[in-house]
Amino acid sequence: MGSRPKHLVVFSGAGISAESGLSTFRDFGGFWQHHRIDEVASLEAWRKQPREVLKFYNEWRKQVMQAQPNPAHIALKNLERHYQVSIITQNVDDLHERAGSSNVLHLHGEIFKARSTRNPELVYHLQGPDLKWGDTCELGSQLRPHIVWFGEEVTQFNQAAHLMRQADILMVVGSSLAVYPASSLLQYVPEHAPKYIIDPRQPRMARMQNLSFIQSMASKGVPQLARELIALESLAH
Incomplete structure (x- = not known):
């Protein structure tokens, strides 16, 4: 029997939807x-x-x-062929689902x-x-x-924290990491896990181990990183 696929946890924010025309x-x-x-x-x-x-x-x-899914949404869906992909999103739209992603947790509702x-x-x-x-x-x-309106409880937080703890790799895309409590989820990711942030502007955050910043829009940065992750996984096998 082969080894289980690595667990890639994606944390997505408004920036990925903005490129589909949603302000x-x-x-x-x-x-x-x-x-x-x-x-x-x-x-x-x-x-x-x-x-x-x-x-x-x-x-x-x-x-x-x-709105329609953009290349970033499509790339995340395609990663499911190589990784166990869990998406935690701050977005209330359904663009991840329409792109074909099968495991999407909406922190702020739908x-x-x-x-x-x-x-x-x-x-x-x-x-x-x-x-x-x-x-x-x-x-x-x-x-x-x-x-989930401002001041209301984020009822999916514990489930999201559980997914973060299981991450072999973390990808953060299109999030300012400024909205609490969602912004605190990154502290649950294992220290050894590679962490990638894709955004045109680097968010303010505490120093983390194994962190790489990709200064790019989601529609370019996510497909680029997806190709690199797929290549790494192919080399491993």
């Missing part, structure tokens, strides 16, 4: 320029103006539907899902782009976007 809330301009974060991404906003919050996510959902405001365990796949006021769960309570 991030840290950008100036684009989709977010007419919206303050606290007016659309907080529980207080939901309580004060739920219809406006629903409208915002409906518009965003339509943008995500028009734009194409809704959940009950009475029982957060009741989560539903949306059948279309719109979630309307009056759409209810089986208990009769209003559905809300299945998004």
